[in-house]
Amino acid sequence: MRKRTSAIAAVAAATMAALGTAVVTGLPSYAAAGCTVTYNVTNQWPGGFGADVTVKNLGDPLSGWNLVWSYSGGQTVGQHWNATITQSGTQVTAVNVGYNGSVATNGTVNFGFNGSFTSSNPAPTSFRLNGVTCTGGVSGSPSPTRTAGPSPSRSISPSPSRSSGTPGVPSDAVWVASGQWDNWVNSGYTVYNNIWGSGAGSQTIWARTPTNWGVIANHPTTSGVKSYPHTVKGTVNRTVSSLGSMTSSFNVSVPGSGNYATTYDIWANNWAYEIMLWMNYNGAVGPIADQYDSNGAVPAFRNLSLGGHTWNVYRGNNGANAVFSFLRTSNTNSGTVDIRAILNWLRTQNWWGDVTVGEAQFGFEISGTNGSAAFTDNSFAISWS
Structure with a gap:
């Protein structure tokens, strides 16, 4: 992923x-x-x-x-x-x-x-x-980039782009784009289209603001992640011990079919550690894990109550960096999450030390859609102190 x-x-x-x-x-x-x-x-x-x-x-x-x-x-x-x-x-x-x-x-x-x-x-x-x-x-x-990973180099669009007649794109969108690595910088956030690999299909991204945006995606339901459209607010650049707080809220709309996850993707120590918080997920998707059985990945912790949610937690490695995946035990399309509590819990497990937190991304990791499908970030906020 x-x-x-x-x-x-x-x-x-x-x-x-x-x-x-x-x-x-x-x-x-x-x-x-x-x-x-x-x-x-x-x-x-x-x-x-x-x-x-x-x-x-x-x-x-x-x-x-x-x-x-x-x-x-x-x-x-x-x-x-x-x-x-x-x-x-x-x-x-x-x-x-x-x-x-x-x-x-x-x-x-x-x-x-x-x-x-x-x-x-x-x-x-x-x-x-x-x-x-x-x-x-x-x-x-x-x-460029993978499911989950650092954002690509940022090129600011010279001016917001509009496209007319794209089905599903709201008429009041101020930015619309369909390029593989198109991105838009506004109000300290960057919104990325991020489509990966030749096996992907098409994807149009739109935004009213960098915290109210969406994609119209049409990707084949073959193996592998096809895209990770997301928004990110700069770089945290703080050690876990120096964070007094780090919280986020979200509200999304997702299709009823397809293979995808709505997820935070948080990075630390120059991409050495990746933390994924799956708020909802559907279809043929799964986390990276140390152990697998006939039913799929085996969690390191089950039903862990942390940061305002209950998770199954998976620990693994993708060959380049450690990956810690927190999957909600039930899907939700809105809520608030105490990210600092999760970062501190990882220290108590000795899964990492007093790492420096980098980017905290939020978006949709899409592996496949059944035809054209709409994903919308209705609202999003993140802050730290």
């Missing part, structure tokens, strides 16, 4: 045709005769990234598969989904899980993961499906 001072946009796509056939022990005796692999860096932040991989089988039907590639930038794969992924040195192997081993001719299978890197994040240059080398060029450039 799973964030980024100035994150950079990257989409790496690889289309490959196999040159021959080979057999991998334990897999079917018929090997794929060809494949297409699309490797997308869906989001990127300092030291980390998220990736989405789609494999198309151009050969005989498969009853099991593995995909092998190598990294040249020292990347390391961390949390993953829809595949079992192992890594030995630079080589990475993704193997099907129980429910997606069968792939028909011209069928596709998709999986994703989070990873980390040191100084660069080049895309793999080749892949092997069941031992068959798929060849072809890989092109792409780095990609």
